Amino acid sequence: MSDATSFPKSEIKVLLLENIHQSAIDIFGNEGFKVETISKALPEDELVKKLEEGVHVLGIRSKTRVTRRALEAGKRLLSVGCFCIGTNQVDLEGAKASGVPVFNAPFSNTRSVAELVICEIVMLARQLGDRSREVHEGKWRKVATSSYEIRGKTLGIIGYGHIGSQVGVLAEAMGMRVVSYDIRATLPMGNNKAVDSLDALLRQSDFVTLHVPETPQTKNMIGEAELAKMKEGAYLLNLSRGTVVDLDALAQAIKSKRLGGAALDVYPEEPESNSDGFTSIVRGLPNVVLTPHIGGSTLEAQEAIGREVANVLTRFTNTGATTGAVNFPGVDLPPLVGAHRVLNVHRNVPGVLRDINRLVSERNANVIAQQLATDPTIGYLVMDLDKEVANDVRHAIAELKTSIKTRILY
Ligand SMILES: NC(=O)C1=CN([C@@H]2O[C@H](COP(=O)(O)OP(=O)(O)OC[C@H]3O[C@@H](n4cnc5c(N)ncnc54)[C@H](O)[C@@H]3O)[C@@H](O)[C@H]2O)C=CC1
Numbered sequence: 001m002s003d004a005t006s007f008p009k010s011e012i013k014v015l016l017l018e019n020i021h022q023s024a025i026d027i028f029g030n031e032g033f034k035v036e037t038i039s040k041a042l043p044e045d046e047l048v049k050k051l052e053e054g055v056h057v058l059g060i061r062s063k064t065r066v067t068r069r070a071l072e073a074g075k076r077l078l079s080v081g082c083f084c085i086g087t088n089q090v091d092l093e094g095a096k097a098s099g100v101p102v103f104n105a106p107f108s109n110t111r112s113v114a115e116l117v118i119c120e121i122v123m124l125a126r127q128l129g130d131r132s133r134e135v136h137e138g139k140w141r142k143v144a145t146s147s148y149e150i151r152g153k154t155l156g157i158i159g160y161g162h163i164g165s166q167v168g169v170l171a172e173a174m175g176m177r178v179v180s181y182d183i184r185a186t187l188p189m190g191n192n193k194a195v196d197s198l199d200a201l202l203r204q205s206d207f208v209t210l211h212v213p214e215t216p217q218t219k220n221m222i223g224e225a226e227l228a229k230m231k232e233g234a235y236l237l238n239l240s241r242g243t244v245v246d247l248d249a250l251a252q253a254i255k256s257k258r259l260g261g262a263a264l265d266v267y268p269e270e271p272e273s274n275s276d277g278f279t280s281i282v283r284g285l286p287n288v289v290l291t292p293h294i295g296g297s298t299l300e301a302q303e304a305i306g307r308e309v310a311n312v313l314t315r316f317t318n319t320g321a322t323t324g325a326v327n328f329p330g331v332d333l334p335p336l337v338g339a340h341r342v343l344n345v346h347r348n349v350p351g352v353l354r355d356i357n358r359l360v361s362e363r364n365a366n367v368i369a370q371q372l373a374t375d376p377t378i379g380y381l382v383m384d385l386d387k388e389v390a391n392d393v394r395h396a397i398a399e400l401k402t403s404i405k406t407r408i409l410y
Pocket residue numbers: 085086087106107109110113158159160161162163164181182183184186211212213214215217218239240241265266293294295296297
């Protein structure tokens with residue numbers, strides 16, 4: 001039996017973790033929702049406890065793992081918002097199976113990441129991290145050894161999506177030659193040349209930068225074998241996800257001087273909050289720039305992400321619209337006028353629509369508007385009905401064995 005939900009706005013509980021920007025808190029607050037904020041990521045047990053207490057809208061950034069167990073504990077959970085680009089931290093299939101759409105901000109921090117990549121390319125080429133640290137320590141090493149211009153050098157971009165293509169455009173403006181590798185065909189921006197294999201990219205690039213999502217295919221996609229294919233003295237940048245690079249192999253390639261340096265913003269294990277310490281095999285290596293997952297951490301990006309994700313979550317809560325959800329069939333819906341709206345997520349199995357239509361017609365309900373979107377596993381049906389019968393229809397549909405989540409909007 002599904003969990004039927006309908007309530008006044010003041011009873012909608014929003015839980016925001018990981019220092020989500022005030023712009024989001026303001027949007028939810030102005031909407032009349034109840035907002036609780038916690039500045040760090042929650043480990044699974046604590047998240048389960050919070051969700052069991054009755055959270056309707058959960059907001060996270062990249063660190064909180066939203067597991068199937070957490071989703072199953074969140075009986076009242078309506079939606080999850082990732083206030084970032086990556087959604088690998090959420091069990092997306094588990095969320096879908098629980099009738100919970102997951103939203104993100106697909107490009108509000110793109111430019112911030114791209115700018116940091118360009119900055120770090122110059123840093124690596126000039127050994128800026130090391131020179132700066134030395135001067136802070138009172139050492140004056142004015143040397144040109146192993147310092148280069150980036151003009152005319154080749155930048156290899158792995159993952160030519162939003163961030164990768166922005167990086168390419170900026171790098172060309174700095175006089176670099178740009179090549180890219182992606183598993184799908186993409187529109188090359190500027191003079192970028194797509195190459196047809198990872199090998200080809202690794203062998204010709206002076207700088208290699210990674211902009212792929214965390215997936216089973218990208219896990220350790222840069223390991224010992226791939227590092228061995230890179231040019232002598234080349235540089236590696238990873239501002240995507242920590243699982244993409246084998247850090248033991250990277251540390252070895254730096255120590256043996258096979259690579260000239262690396263810039264890392266993400267790690268396989270990251271601290272949950274700013275007060276936790278950080279240990280890694282790559283700490284203390286020469287010409288290795290380490291940052292604490294700040295690729296998207298600019299005020300501009302955080303403010304924009306806060307607004308963007310809070311708005312889509314609010315729109316889903318108020319209208320049922322799932323446009324932009326990363327794990328759910330998309331239904332774009334206008335605000336509700338002159339009717340009640342029944343929203344039903346169901347298992348996509350034969351006979352489900354027949355059963356729903358029977359319940360509607362038995363109640364003599366007039367369907368004012370109806371939308372259905374499906375994928376191979378679920379269906380999302382939205383019906384605007386006469387006010388007199390809508391609640392009765394909602395309860396009857398919620399009782400169907402095929403229903404996953406059913407709610408009504410007044
Ligand atoms: N360091 C930070 O603070 C941030 C990190 N990120 C990370 O950057 C990643 C990329 O972001 P976007 O460019 O917005 O994503 P996107 O989805 O626009 O682009 C990713 C590209 O990678 C390609 N790709 C996927 N698997 C691949 C594979 N095995 N080999 C080659 N290419 C592959 C895709 O086809 C796509 O074109 C995000 O998934 C996120 O993990 C994003 C924002 C901030």
